[in-house]
Amino acid sequence: MCTFARDIQSTTDTQMANTELKELCTQVRRDIVRMVHAVNSGHPGGSLGCTEFFVALYGEMMEYDAANFTMDGINEDLFFLSNGHISPVYYSVLARNGFFAVDELNTFRKINSRLQGHPTTHEGLEGIRIASGSLGQGMSVAIGAAEAKKLNNDSHLVYSLHGDGELQEGQIWEAALYAAGKKIDNLICTIDANGQQIDGSTDDVLPMGDIGSKFAAFGWDVMTIEKGNDLDAVIAGLNEAKSRTGKGKPVCIVMKTEMGAGIDFMEGTHKWHGIAPNDEQLEAALAQLPSTLADY
Template sequence: MADIQQLKDLTTQVRRDIVRQVHAVNSGHPGGSLGCAEFLVVLYNEIMQHDPSFDMDGKGEDLFFLSNGHISPVFYSVLARAGYFPVEELNTFRKLDSRLQGHPTTHEGLPGVRIASGSLGQGMSVAIGAAEAKKLNNDKRTIFTLHGDGELQEGQNWEAIMYASANKVDNLIATIDVNGQQIDGSTESVLALGDLENKFVAFGWEVVIVANGNDIASVISGIEEAISLSRKQKPVCILLHTSMGHGVDFMMGSHKWHGVAPNDEQLAEALKQNPETLGDY
């Protein structure tokens, strides 16, 4: 297991990777990627039992499914830094014939990617299928997922959420990135989500709240609490409160950076705020 400082250093480097990827091709989604950096760094480097040599079945491993696939820059960076593929391949992000498409795909054969997640709202359903397969195979490992809060406006999520509790899918831990922002504005102004905690409780889930999802120690504590609540006849939800664009001050908290790449001057400022720690690709 890594110590807190190692995880912080890795998170800073991942943030550099994110802004460099989207800047190089003038496209991509930096805001949500930056906000979820701590969560994915902790998950892959502190929590999950997983094998970077990678096979699609993942027998005997914890599995992760990224539902809000547009935050692929953070996913690709964390996978590369965890040894799934060469870090240098981040140079190919969103380029022709790249395995690192703007939204993750499976037909490219990129290690670490088990579902295509360009269309929002589908990750929960896939994860439930994987969790039930684990149970059928007497595999004791856990399924982890990540979803955007705006993504919960898709109705398929709530069918899946209802199904998971009704069928006691208790080896599933679903995390919601609660940053309050989506492409067209705040979630409150676009389509208010209401009281997410009580919604999940009403649907028969256990709920863990992480008030500061951009703090490494808080993320570790929250996931560990969720794990302690799992395997008790209920699925578990983590409401992870983050700031969109976290770590780059001019991006933080604004929906405007949902899907906009920084220009040359903005990139330089973002990199200045996130000094190189582990070596750029």
């Protein structure tokens, strides 16, 4: 099982563990921009914005067995990525947490690679339990997995991640209604609220209004992480969300992030949603992200 930081006894040890996770965030960001640059294809913006979330989830929150991956995930916490286009951050964090060899990141989006642009299952990539990329479907899958855990008397949790633009899909709201109505209280769904999507800001494409109030109206327990690119804040928020499970309601986290976070010229704009950096831009990006764990 992943037990990173679970046996920590002192404040000093906790600070050291968080320092290691913050260094991992930097390395993951290097992985992201190098992966998409190598094939001139991919989605760096949302991947960079969700780095702290993925690092916290796999490095601190979830219980799993990376060395013995199974599709069933019995007696493990499960994660489902609904907005599958941010696969670069997902692949990097899976590799850096031991699901598969880090040097396989070299194959991202190449022919016959297991690391497709959107995650798929038929290549047998460890850590991936659903194909995702057709937006709006991940919450339904997560609900089904959470119900299965209840039926199996498995007390572990199910997590999912969704883009805010993805909430424009109607299936999300059907799933949200079902989850609350059926009291799926072993489920934590996080919304990456960066205010950007491929065609512009969410306010320009289709205003989402108050996302938290919408989920609350559907019967969810809603909380907010105001600083989604602050690792300490994300860990604290996920711990708070975990403490709210088992009380009759699914939990929704509205996590406020910056698209492109960590690279100054990519931050806060939809233009880097699905564009790879050129050679000069890669050099400028990497100059802001010192290697902490060694590049693949």
